[in-house]
Amino acid sequence: MLRTQLTDALKVAMKAKQERAVSTLRLILAALKDRDIAARGKGNLDGITDDEIRGMMQNMIRQRHDSIELYEQGGRLELAQQEAEEITIIEGFLPKQLGDAEVERVATDAIAELDAKGIKDMGRVMAALKQRYAGQMDFAKASATVKRLLGA
16 A cells, blocks of 8 residues: 555655655655545545545646746756655656656547547546546646547
């Protein structure tokens, strides 16, 4: 279970005195705890699933990419480097990411399987991709690919 892997990795990082890993893992676990609390309010007492954790971590990576861009524009290269290190740590807990060609292939397959004809079917296609490939692709890029393939 991903939750256990994160906790175990935090313990190892603390023993090894890896400050960046410790701080990043604590951020992940804090965000996870927040999501678990929100899920309990909706009646889910077990917390969020591994797929939802992976999605949360994908969002964290996307936020860090945005921060890197801003830091580089502002000439704060040391902060950009810290964000890049955090991305590397987070990615270590995610499955291998699909490349652009693979995203296009699976999007094309999903469109064919669901018999999607136009932009009005985009939600169904994206839902299928999120269910099958949670944590394996950047859904913002996948959305643009699906939109292009549906002719929008």
